[in-house]
Structure formats: C-alpha cells, structure tokens
Amino acid sequence: MRPTPTLAALSTTAACLVALTATSCGSDSGAAAEPPETPTVPTGVTVYTSTSTSVHVMWNKAAAAENVRRYEVYSNGKRIQNVPAAKHMIDITGLEPSTRYAFAVRARDADGKLSGAGRAEPVTTPSADADDNKPPTQPATLKARADGPRSATLTWTKAEDNKGVTAYDIYQEGTKIHSAGGNETSASVTTLRPDTRYTFTVKARDAADNSGPESPSATVTTESEPEGKAGAEVATDLQGTAREQGGAWSLELVWNAPKAGGDITEYEVYVDGKFGSKLVLGESAPKDTGRISLPLEKTEKATYAVKVRAKLPDGKWGPFTKEIEVTAGG
Template identity: 45%
Template sequence: MRRAALLCAASALAASCGWGSAAEGGGEAAPGAPTGVTAEAGTATSVHVMWNTVAGAEAYEVYRGRTKVREVSGTERMVDVPRLRPSTAYVFTVRARDEDGRTGPPSREVRATTPAAAAEDRTPPAPPSGVRGRAAGSRAVQLSWSAAPDGTGVVSYDIEQGGTKIHSVGGNQTAAVVTGLRPGQDYAFTVRARDAAGNVSPAGRAVRITTPGADDGRATAPTGLRAGTHRADGAYHIDLTWVPPVTDGVITEYQVQLDGSQATALVFGGDAPRDRAEHTFYAGREAGVTHRVRVRAKLPDGTWGGWSAERTVTTGE
C-alpha cells in the first residue's frame, strides 16, 4: 500500500486510484484509517487479522496486497483470511467504510508468513496450561499461559471470552492484552492452541478477573427512551424508541424490561441501528393498563450495560 500511496500522491491521481481520505461524493469526511492492525498466521493456509474500531464504520474491507479478500460488518474487529499458500509472506491492510459508502484510507501495512504445510495431522494440540491473568487498569486485562505441546507445533493461540473468540496471537507468544473492557465487571477468559493443520485444542482452565473501579451504568445506558401504544388486530402493542449508547463497537442486542420483569430480547444482527433504535411488542387486549418499561444493551465486551431511564405507558392512550 505504501507504493500505491506514492503513486497516487498527486491529487489528480489520487481520485483515479481511489485511496484518498477525503469525502467521496459528500461534504463529510470519510472514516479514518484503522489503527492497531495486526496479522498472525492461524494455520498453514490462513491468517488472522485484527484492528481497532473506527468511529462511524459501517463495514471494514480487508486487503491482501491490493486485492480485497474479505469484507465484514462494522460490528467486527477481526477476520480470518483463508485459502492462502503455506510458507508464504503476505501483506495486509484494512479500510473502513461508512453508511453512505465513503471509504477511508488504508491502514498501515502488516505482514504475516504462513508456516510450512504439515503432514496429514488430525490430532489437536494439548490445551494451554497455567493460564493466569490480572487486571491492567480498569479497562484491560493481561493474560499469560504455558506453551501447549503439539506434534507439529502450535501456530497460534485463540483467546475466548464467554465462548467467543475475541483475540489471537502467534504460536511463539504466551501472553496477550485484552482491551475494551469495563470497570467493576467480572470476566472469564480461556485460551485454545491451534496447529498448522487447523486443529484446535480444548480450552484451558478458565481464568476469572474482575476489573477494578466502579461503573454505575449511566455511560452505557440507552438514552432518549420514548414509549407509546397502538392497537392492532384487537390487541395493544407498546412502541419503543431509544438512542443506543456510545461504545467501542456497534450494539446488536438489547433486553426490554416490562413491569420489573424481562419482556423480550431482540438482536438486530448486521443492520444494527446506530442513531435510533425502535421495537414494538405485544401488551395485551385490555385498555387503560399502565406499564413500566426500560431497556439495556449488551456491550461489545459481552457484559450488559446500564438500564435506561424508566418510562410509563398506558394502553389505549
């Protein structure tokens, strides 16, 4: 990408090369370049690429050289690039794209070399042992473990939180720092080893860490909650709208509480709203019934944020 940037240095060429960071087709600026980009071989034929969240990103494009090889939603911060060749060096960059289609400049180049292909191997590595960790401030933890034995050698380690892969490091590393956490929260992390053939070990012993500090939930609570009702098919329904909390990532899952008990859970998926969310649910057939409602979001770190302010709504009004 550096050579591409040099070739496109003149403004006339920048437009034709498509690498400019100015807004494309609009007055607003395009997203910035992703930072913190890393690449580690996952197997003899794949590389794991990670990056930090870019504000306003609707999607991320991952490039191998100048070829776009993967595209993921703005809720993702990592991807596995498959179908590579063993014993080969690769260069990767990442670009962010906003909801209006404006694409930002490429990240810095990162390099990874896939290991040699192993002979037929269906035996996974042993699970990492001696997993331990400590809080590194109120929003990060530092994990370490002992190297996992494997007949052909460990290529990478996957760090999981609540059964979800959230980080990966090379097989020559036995430590990692996980960021983007919340103060005063309980977390459980496990580590798995992966060999060149793609075999993955069982998870090592879970390590549980509580980040220091306090979080009253206000910074992670949805705001601007509004509640109303409408009647349809002989029944009343409660209509909610709210503003998602500002977090390092996109909120895709919420819980709605009705009169102190969970009424429903909703998952928006890849089209999660960023500016204002809305949801409607069944509230019964009787008019004049007053209900209390509030909403909370599941945050990118896997914990639940604070509850929104509570609202009252009466069916039929």
C-alpha cells in the same frame, strides 16, 4: 480599433471566472490554499492466521488528535470491513485455504478524509486437513493482571496439537472477546470497564477449526477510573409506543446504543421486571440504534414497565435504562 481576443485568452478568462478563489487569477501574488490534512496511516498492522479460512488483523490505535471515526480494512486492495474507532483488531472469516492475502488498514476521520493505506501485510492461510478431527490440548494455566482501568494482560501456557495450534481464543464469562496467534502465550485485552471484576478463559484452535477445552479461569479486577472520565454504558432515549393490528397488540421500542468503546450487537428487553426478549443485531444492521417489536398476549388495556440493557464489548451486561411505561390494549 480594439483587438479581438484570442481563443486562448477567452479560455483563460473563463477559467478565472469559474475558479473564484482568494488568489488573483493569472497572478502569483497569493499563496494557494493548502489541501486539508488527512489522518495518519495506521501503524503496527499485524496479520496472523486463525484457521485455514480466517485471519486476525491488528493495528495501533490513532492518537486522539487524529479525530478518527473508523478504520477500514482492505484485502488485496478491496475494502472488506469497517471497524469503529475504539477498536483496533478484527477477525476476517470466509477465506480460502492455502491462499495468499495482503491486508492493509486505513483511517477515516470525522470529516470523511481517508488516510493512505501504508504497506499491505501478506499472509497465507494454512491448508485444510479434512482428516484432522483431533482438537488441541487445554492451556494448562492462565494468569491475569490489570493494566489500569480499561485493560488487562493475560498469559497462558502453550497448548499442543497434532497439526499445530493456529489461534488462542479469549473468553470473558462465555463470550469470545479476542484472539491471539498460535505462537502467542500472552495478550492485552482492552475495552474493559473500570473497577470491574472479570473472569477469563482461553481455548486453543487449529487450522481445521477444532477448539480444545478451555483453560482454568483467571480473575482480575480493573483499577478505578480517574474522577470525571467514566464511560457511557447505558442505552439512551428509550421510547415505546403501542401498536394494534388485526386485534393483536405489540410494543414498539426504539433506543440509542450506549457509547461503550465499540459496536453493541446484543440487547435484552425486560417487561414488568422480567426478561421479555433478546435482540441480536446482524452484521449489516445499524449499530447506533436498537429497535424491536414485542407481541403482547393481553388484549385488554394494561400498562407495561419496560427497560433495556446492552451487552458491552467486554462481554458483560451493562446497566439497565430507566424504566418507561407504555399503555396498550383496548
């Protein structure tokens, strides 16, 4: 007579049937599969206050072999920002004055695996001074030096403030591209383009968010990129269709963002060689595509030549797309 299997034996058998792996169930003859590797914890995380309600977070970029798709910034254990893999710094705004925060950065790779958080870096925002209406002084000098095809080092003289400088904001032809701490007098500016002339200025800012006058400008030309390594700075796959509604016509345009080492948030659209419209993407808008609808004044049939360009992370306008033609009107 065959013995009746025990409940434990049945449970073990069921587990074996469910877990269909290369390793034999109930035997140690096969080695367990190793868990997939996660990205390395980002190193060099640094946090400093910009104003009583904002901070600047920086970290070291991961090695190319890490295949990092984006960085995730955490405040007091809660994820608050996603940053493209090409960037390694961000301004966090909307904080409370005189409040302690702790920031950490994690890396997520193209397979969706997330690194550990590492040590959370603490910072306390300064108090807000409602009576502080006096801005800092001007940084008296500014110098720029190219560090290769895609970066430059800026150095400036210290500004003065009645309450203390908390940040220096770096501008490239009027566009803010970077911030440095109030105790810093130099910064490395990355995500630049090869063989390109840049003009920078710097402004000091205090805890009450008062900005002083800009420094004298400094100009530098980045080095040429080695052959075969030029970046893609043009929007791609520009497509246009005509749409009619209630007797009114519009151009419906869509394109893919250039891969220029950071998020693109601003575009210009030209129609028949003239500026037609500007598209500014909000914080939560998709950054991999652009889409805009342009109303047309004409109702009769006409053909329009359309092209688009993007404002790149270095603050300069990139090249135009190839013009496309769209016919609209009846």
